[in-house]
Amino acid sequence: MASTDQPAIVADHLEKTFAVRHRAGRLRRHRIEVRAVDGVSFRVDPGEMVGYLGPNGAGKSTTIKMLTGILTPSGGSLATLGLDPTRHRTELAQRIGVVFGQRTQLWWDLPLADSFELLHHVYRTDRRRHEENLGSFVELLDMSSFMLTPVRQLSLGQRMRGELTAALLHDPALVVLDEPTIGLDIVSKLAVREFLVNLNRERGTTVLLTTHDLDDVEHLCQRMMIIDHGRVIHDGGVAEFKSTYGTHRTVVVDLVDAAPPLDVLGTMVTRVDGPRQRLRFDRSTTTAAQVIAGIVEEAAISDLSIEDLVRQVYDAGG
Amino acid sequence: MGDVRSMLTTYRHLVGAKIRSDWQYRTSFVRYLLSQTVVTALDLAVILVLSEVVPSLGGWNLSQVAVLYGLTTLSFGLGDLFVSQVETVATHIQLGTFDRFLLRPLPTIVQLPASEFALRRVGRSIPAIITLVVALSMAEIDWTVDRLALVPMTVVAGTIIFGAVWVVTASISFWAVGAREVANSFTYGGGFAHQHPLHVYSRWVRTLLGWILPMAFIAYVPAVHLLEAPNPLGIPSWLALTPPLVAIAAVVVARTVWRAGIRNHQSTGT
Ligand SMILES: Nc1ncnc2c1ncn2[C@@H]1O[C@H](COP(=O)(O)OP(=O)(O)OP(=O)(O)O)[C@@H](O)[C@H]1O
Ligand SMILES: [Mg+2]
Numbered sequence: 001m002a003s004t005d006q007p008a009i010v011a012d013h014l015e016k017t018f019a020v021r022h023r024a025g026r027l028r029r030h031r032i033e034v035r036a037v038d039g040v041s042f043r044v045d046p047g048e049m050v051g052y053l054g055p056n057g058a059g060k061s062t063t064i065k066m067l068t069g070i071l072t073p074s075g076g077s078l079a080t081l082g083l084d085p086t087r088h089r090t091e092l093a094q095r096i097g098v099v100f101g102q103r104t105q106l107w108w109d110l111p112l113a114d115s116f117e118l119l120h121h122v123y124r125t126d127r128r129r130h131e132e133n134l135g136s137f138v139e140l141l142d143m144s145s146f147m148l149t150p151v152r153q154l155s156l157g158q159r160m161r162g163e164l165t166a167a168l169l170h171d172p173a174l175v176v177l178d179e180p181t182i183g184l185d186i187v188s189k190l191a192v193r194e195f196l197v198n199l200n201r202e203r204g205t206t207v208l209l210t211t212h213d214l215d216d217v218e219h220l221c222q223r224m225m226i227i228d229h230g231r232v233i234h235d236g237g238v239a240e241f242k243s244t245y246g247t248h249r250t251v252v253v254d255l256v257d258a259a260p261p262l263d264v265l266g267t268m269v270t271r272v273d274g275p276r277q278r279l280r281f282d283r284s285t286t287t288a289a290q291v292i293a294g295i296v297e298e299a300a301i302s303d304l305s306i307e308d309l310v311r312q313v314y315d316a317g318g
Numbered sequence: 319m320g321d322v323r324s325m326l327t328t329y330r331h332l333v334g335a336k337i338r339s340d341w342q343y344r345t346s347f348v349r350y351l352l353s354q355t356v357v358t359a360l361d362l363a364v365i366l367v368l369s370e371v372v373p374s375l376g377g378w379n380l381s382q383v384a385v386l387y388g389l390t391t392l393s394f395g396l397g398d399l400f401v402s403q404v405e406t407v408a409t410h411i412q413l414g415t416f417d418r419f420l421l422r423p424l425p426t427i428v429q430l431p432a433s434e435f436a437l438r439r440v441g442r443s444i445p446a447i448i449t450l451v452v453a454l455s456m457a458e459i460d461w462t463v464d465r466l467a468l469v470p471m472t473v474v475a476g477t478i479i480f481g482a483v484w485v486v487t488a489s490i491s492f493w494a495v496g497a498r499e500v501a502n503s504f505t506y507g508g509g510f511a512h513q514h515p516l517h518v519y520s521r522w523v524r525t526l527l528g529w530i531l532p533m534a535f536i537a538y539v540p541a542v543h544l545l546e547a548p549n550p551l552g553i554p555s556w557l558a559l560t561p562p563l564v565a566i567a568a569v570v571v572a573r574t575v576w577r578a579g580i581r582n583h584q585s586t587g588t
Contacts, residue, residue: 018584065585070420072581086581094423105418109339121331122422124324 006082008174008206009044009067015075016062016230036062038230039076046173049200049207051217051238054227060210061100063227064178067208068098081174094123097167101179104159105166106151112162113147116169123170130169137165140195157188164195168205175199177209181216193219251279251291264294328424332432340437347438354441377548381456385545388450389469389537393476395443401481403434408491414586427485427576457545468544468558475561476536482568485576492579536561 016037021030037059044050054060065071067080069089078085083092099105106115120130138144141161146154154162160180167175177196181189197220199205211217217224217238224241226234234241253262254276261269266286267279281291340347378386407430410416419426419433450469459465542549543558 061587065417068421070417070585071583089420090423090425093421098421100417103414103418105421107335107339109342110335114335114338118331118335121328122424124328124423 006046007043007079008046008048008081009042009208010079011043011063011067011076012041012078013076014040014063014066014073014078016059016066016071017074035230037066037073040227040230040232041076042225042232042235044206044208046206047200047204048223049196049221050209051221051224052208052210052227053212053214053217053224054210058227059230060227061178064098064176064208064210068096068176069093094170095173097170097172097175099160099163099167099175099177099180101160101163101177101182104151104163106159106162108152109150111148111150112143112154115151115162115166119166119169125170129171133169133171134165137168140198141165141191156183157185157191160184160188160192164192168199171203172205174206174208177207179210179212181211181213189213189216196220248280249283249288251281251288251295253277253279253295262295264291267291267294325424325428329428329432332429333435336433336435337437350436351438351441354438355444357441359445377550378545381453381458382541382545382547384449384453385457386537386541388446388453389472389476389541391446392443392450392473393536394480395439395446396473396477397480397484398442399436399439400477401431401484402439403431403436404485404488406430406434407488411491411583412586416583417585420580420583426580427573459544460546465544468540472537472540472544472561475565478565479536479561479568482565482572485572489572489575489579492582 014037015035018034018036020032020034040059040063052060052063062071066073066078067085069080069085069092072086080092081095085092106112107118116134119125120127125133138147141164143158143161143165146158149158151159151162164180167177180196181192184192193216196207196209200207207220209216209220221238223236224234224238225232250270251267256275258272258274259277261272262277262279264279267281269277270280271278279291279295281288404427407416410419410430416426419429422429454469539553540558540561541547542553543555
C-alpha cells in the first residue's frame with residue numbers, strides 16, 4: 001500500500017462527550033455531559049510538525065486519546081495513518097509512537113535498558129534495527145550514564161528521555177506527544193527539542209505535540225492549532241499567527257530594582273512584578289525600536305514572547 | 319501460527335520482566351507463596367474432615383470427592399495463575415495506567431495478565447496437583463483411553479472457563495470502576511461451591527451454578543463419567559465431552575464483553 005501521500009491524521013467533526021455524575025443532595029444524582037471535544041476538524045500531512053495548544057481542560061489530551069485509539073469518539077470521523085483508531089488499535093500502535101508526559105510507558109522497577117529490550121519484543125522490531133536506533137538515541141539524548149538505573153530512580157528529565165526513546169524505537173511514522181516538556185529544566189528541554197527537530201528533519205517523522213510552553217512551539221513547529229472548549233479557534237502557521245494576532249506586542253523589562261510603572265510614549269504598563277514590568281504597545285502606531293529607545297537607558301530587555309498573543313486569542317475565543 | 323508464536327515469545331518476556339520486578343520485594347513474595355499453599359492445603363483438610371463425618375457426600379466416597387476437588391481446584395488455580403490478573407484492570411483504570419496497554423501492539427487481554435503475572439499464585443495449584451494425582455490413583459478408575467484424555471481436557475477447559483468468568487467480571491470495571499469487590503466474590507464464591515458434589519445443593523442453587531453458570535462442566539459432569547459415580551441427576555455420559563465446547567463459548571462471550579468494555583473505556587482526565 002503506497003501511503004506516502006496519505007494524510008497522517010484526518011479528523012472530521014470529531015466529538016467526545018463524557019457523562020459525569022454529580023451528587024446533588026443526599027440521594028439524587030445528576031448526570032451531566034461534558035463536551036470535551038466538540039466538532040474538531042483538521043488534517044495533518046506527513047512530515048508536518050504541529051503544535052496543539054489550548055488552556056487547561058480545552059480538550060487536547062482527549063483529542064490525542066481518540067487519535068491513538070484509547071478513547072472511542074462519540075461522533076465524527078477519524079483516520080490516523082489511514083486507519084480507524086478504534087477498530088484497528090493494535091495495528092495502529094505498531095506504526096505510531098505516543099508519549100504522555102504525565103504517565104510512564106516504562107517498567108518502573110527495572111533498569112531503563114530492560115524496558116527498551118522488552119519493547120523490542122513487544123513491537124517485534126528487527127534486532128539489528130533496534131540496536132541501531134537505540135545506539136543513536138542513547139547518544140543523541142545522552143542516556144548512557146543511567147541506562148542501568150531502575151526507572152523509579154530516574155530524575156524527571158532522565159525519565160522523559162527514556163520515554164521518548166521508548167516511543168520511537170519501532171520507527172513510527174507519526175509521534176504524538178502530550179506535554180513532553182512538562183516539568184523539565186532548561187537543559188533537558190533543549191535536549192528534547194533538539195532531538196525532535198532532528199527526528200522530523202532526518203526521518204521525516206510527523207509530529208503532533210501539546211504543550212503549555214509556547215517556546216516549544218516557536219522552536220519546533222511550523223504550524224499551530226489552538227483549541228478551547230473543545231473547538232478549534234485557530235489553525236495556521238506560527239509566523240502567520242504572530243502577525244495576525246500581533247497588533248499589540250509586549251515588551252518585558254527587567255529593572256534592577258522595583259520601580260513605579262515606566263512612563264514611555266505610546267505604551268501602557270500592563271503588569272508589574274517586582275522589578276519586572278510589561279509594556280504593551282500597538283505595532284501599527286509605535287515601533288518596537290521607538291519603545292526600546294524610550295526605555296533603553298534604564299533597563300535591559302528580554303526577547304519578544306508570543307505568550308501574550310496567545311492569551312489574546314484565548315480571550316477572543318472564550 | 320507464526321503470529322501466535324511471536325505473541326507467546328512476547329508473553330514470556332513480559333512475564334519474565336514481572337518476575338524480575340517482584341523479586342526485588344522477595345520477602346513478601348515468599349510469605350504470599352507460603353500462605354497460599356497453606357490456605358489451599360487447609361481447604362483440602364476441611365474436605366477430608368467433612369468426608370470422615372459424612373462418610374459419603376451425596377453417595378460419593380472420599381477419593382471420588384477428592385478427584386472432584388482436585389479437578390476443580392487445579393482448574394481454578396491455573397486460571398488464578400494465568401488469567402486472574404485481569405482484575406487489576408480496575409486499579410489500572412483508576413490510576414489511568416490502563417492507557418499504556420492500549421498503546422501497545424498486543425491484545426490487552428494478553429498484556430495485562432502477562433504484565434501482572436504473579437508467580438506466587440503457583441501456591442494454589444501445587445496441593446491441587448498432589449490431591450488430584452493421589453485421588454485418581456485411589457479412585458479405582460477403569461482407565462480407558464478416553465477416560466485418560468478426559469483428565470487433561472477437563473483441567474484445560476476448566477482453566478479456560480474460570481479464566482473467561484474472570485475476564486467477564488473484570489470487565490465490569492469499564493462501566494463501574496470500584497466494582498472489583500463484586501467481581502471477586504463472584505469468582506471466588508463460584509470456585510468454592512464446585513468443590514462439592516453438585517446434587518447436595520438445593521434445587522435453585524443447582525440451577526444457578528449448574529446450568530446458568532457453565533462452571534458445572536468444569537468438574538462435575540466429567541467426573542461422573544470418569545468415576546462411574548452415583549448419578550442421581552441422570553447426566554448422560556456424552557455430556558462429559560462438553561467442557562471444551564463450553565470453554566470455546568465462554569471465550570467468545572468473554573472476548574465480546576471485554577471488547578465492549580474497551581470501547582466504553584473513559585480513561586481519566588489529564
Ligand atoms: N475521563 C474523563 N471523564 C470525565 N471527564 C473528562 C475525562 N477526561 C477529560 N475530561 C474532561 O474533558 C475536558 C477536556 O479535558 P482534556 O484532558 O482533554 O483537556 P486538556 O486540553 O488536555 O487540558 P490540560 O491542558 O489541563 O491537560 C475537561 O473538562 C475534563 O474535565
Ligand atoms: Mg492534557
